[in-house]
Amino acid sequence: MLNRDPATRNPLRRGEPTFDGGRGLGGPGELELLSGIRQRAEGHGARALTLGIGDDCALLRPRPGEDLAVTTDLSVAGRHFRLEWHPAASVGHRTLARGLSDLASMGARPLAAFLSLGLPRELTGGARGGGASWLDRFLDGFFALANASQAALAGGDLAESPVAAADIVLIGAVPRGRALLRSGARAGEVLYMTGTLGGAAAAFQRLSGLAEAAEANRRPRRLRIPKSLGPELVPHLYPQPRLAQGQWLMRRRVATAAIDISDGLSTDLGHLCEESGVAAEVRAEALPVHAGATLEEALHGGEEYELLFTAPASARVPRSIAGVPITAIGRILRRSKGRPQVTLVSAEGSRSLEAHGWQHFK
C-alpha cells in the first residue's frame, strides 16, 4: 500500500548520479553520508579528472594519444563476499582490487573510479556507542587502496537495498594501441606469471574453517579473526592488484598478451588461449606455489590477481618487477587437433588441465 503523503507518495525514485545530494538511502543522515564520501574523495583527484563529484557527470580529460580502458565488476553479498566473514574494510579493498586488477592486466594506469553501493540501512548507521559504521569501514579499505593506486573516486551512486552489493567501475589510460590484450599470444612464446599462486585459496580455506568452527560453537554473527592469523589471510582479504607490473610490461613492450588470474589459472589461461587461438603447456614443478597452498589451490584458486602473460622466447624478462617475482611456468603451443587447450606436465606425465575456477554455492 502506498503512502499518500505528497512527499513520499512515489516509491520509485532515482538517486543522484554523483554522490551529490541523491537521497538514495533516504533518512536524515544521508546527506551527511554523501558529503562524507565526497570529502574523503577530494584532494585525491588525478589531473585527468577535471570535474569530480558534484554534477550530473564527472569529466575526464585524457592526454592526447591515450586510449581509455574501462572495466566494471559487480560484487554481491553472499556470493562474492559474506558480511559475517569479511571485515568491512576487506570488502571495500576487494571491491576496488577487482577493478584495478583488470586495468593492471591491460597495462593501464588508473584515472578514476566510480562506486555504486546498494546497502541495507543498518550498514550505513554507526555502531552502538558511536563506533564507525560498516560503510565507514568499507570506505576505509576502499580509500586506502584507492589512494595507494592513485585511483580517484570520481562519482557513484548510493541506494538502499535489502542485499549489500557494490558495483565498481575503473577507467584507466594506456598509450594508444598499446594495451595488453588476451589475444596477442603466439606459438613458441613463453608463459610467465607474477607472484605466487594458491595463497588466496589457502587463506579462504582457513577463513572458512574459522567460520565453521564459530558456527559450530554458535558464536556471534560476525566472525572474529584472531590477530595472529592476519598475515596468513592477507592474500584473500587484501589481494594486491599488479598495476606497476602491468604498466612495466606494457611500457617495455615485453608482453605480447596478458590476463589477470581472477578465476583461477586453469580458467584464465583457457581464456587467453581461446582469445589468442593457441594452446599452452604448464609445468607443474615450475609453478610458484604459495607457502601453505596445495597444487590444486594453485591451479584452480581464484581471486589471486596475479598477472599471467606471454613474451617471445627471445625477450629479456627480469626475475622481478617492482619487487614482485616473475616466473616462467610454461609455453605457448599451436592449437591442434587432439591436443588439449591446456596441458599440465608433471612428474606423473602429461594431462589435460580442465578449467576448474571457483564456482558458486550449489
Place this chain on the structure above:
Amino acid sequence: MLNRDPATRNPLRRGEPTFDGGRGLGGPGELELLSGIRQRAEGHGARALTLGIGDDCALLRPRPGEDLAVTTDLSVAGRHFRLEWHPAASVGHRTLARGLSDLASMGARPLAAFLSLGLPRELTGGARGGGASWLDRFLDGFFALANASQAALAGGDLAESPVAAADIVLIGAVPRGRALLRSGARAGEVLYMTGTLGGAAAAFQRLSGLAEAAEANRRPRRLRIPKSLGPELVPHLYPQPRLAQGQWLMRRRVATAAIDISDGLSTDLGHLCEESGVAAEVRAEALPVHAGATLEEALHGGEEYELLFTAPASARVPRSIAGVPITAIGRILRRSKGRPQVTLVSAEGSRSLEAHGWQHFK
C-alpha cells in the same frame, strides 16, 4: 555449511568483467546468456570503441580535444522499479535512460554503456512454453534505446542476486571545456526547460492506481496494463532522454548551465542554484504542465528527464529543438539574505518553493 566438492568449495568468486565468460549466475545456461548479450551488442559499436566485450577491459579512443563525461546510476527492485508493476522492457529502457539523461544534461554524445546486472535466477530463465525470459525482455527495452541513442554496450557484469538490481555506466564525449555544468548560471539570465512537466508523475499515479485495484482484487503478481492505457503511461514507462537538445545547446553555446529534471523541478532547480550560487524565480503560469498532470506533479514530479537550462536574456533560444518545445519558465536572481533559493510566483502571490522531489517508501 560449505560444499567440499573441489569444484564448488569456494562460495566466493568473481565474474568476468566484460560479459565474456564470467559465470556470475552459475548454471549451464549462463554462457549462452552471456554470448547472447555479446551478440546483441555487436555491430552497434561507436567508432570510438576500439575493443568491446571480450577482454579484461573495453578500450575507448576519444577524439583529440574531447572531454569524457561519465555517470553511473544504480536501480534496485522495490525502490526504483517494481517487478510486479513495470514491464521488463520498461525497466531496461529506464535503466539506460537514467544514464543517458545525465549525458544529455552535460551536452555530451554517448560513446559507450556498461551494464552490471544482479538478478534472481528465475528472471534469467525462459517462461514456461519457451517464451522470452525477464532478462530477454529487459534487454529488448535496453537495446531499443541504446541503438536509437548510439550508445554501444561495451561491457558489464552479471551475477546472481536475491534482489534484482541494475547499475548503468554511461561514457560520453563533449568538446574540451564545453560541457554544460550546473554551476554556470548567473543572475539576470532566463530559465528554460524542454518538453512538459508532470507527465511521468501523473502516469505513475495511474500505474499505482491500477496496481492497487489489482491488489484489492487479488490479481496475479504481475500487473497487466490495458493496451488503451499504454500511451498515457509512456512518460513514466519510456521517458526520452533529451540527448539531441543537450548537444544542440552545447554546440550553439546557448546554455550557460544545465541539469536534467530527474528528482523533480523543485529539487533539481535547487541543485542548479546551489552549484551556481544564485537564486531563481519560477512563474507557475508559464510552466508547461503535461496534459492530465497537476501543478504539484509538475513542480515535484521526478523521472521526467527534461532539461532545465539557463541562457542570457540576449540569447536567441528557439521555440523548439529537434521537435521538442522549449519554454521560458522563470529567471535567475542574485542570492540574497531573506530571499528563498527558489521562489514560485503565481496568481496567489509569491512563495518559497521547497524541494519535494520524489521520496522513498517510508
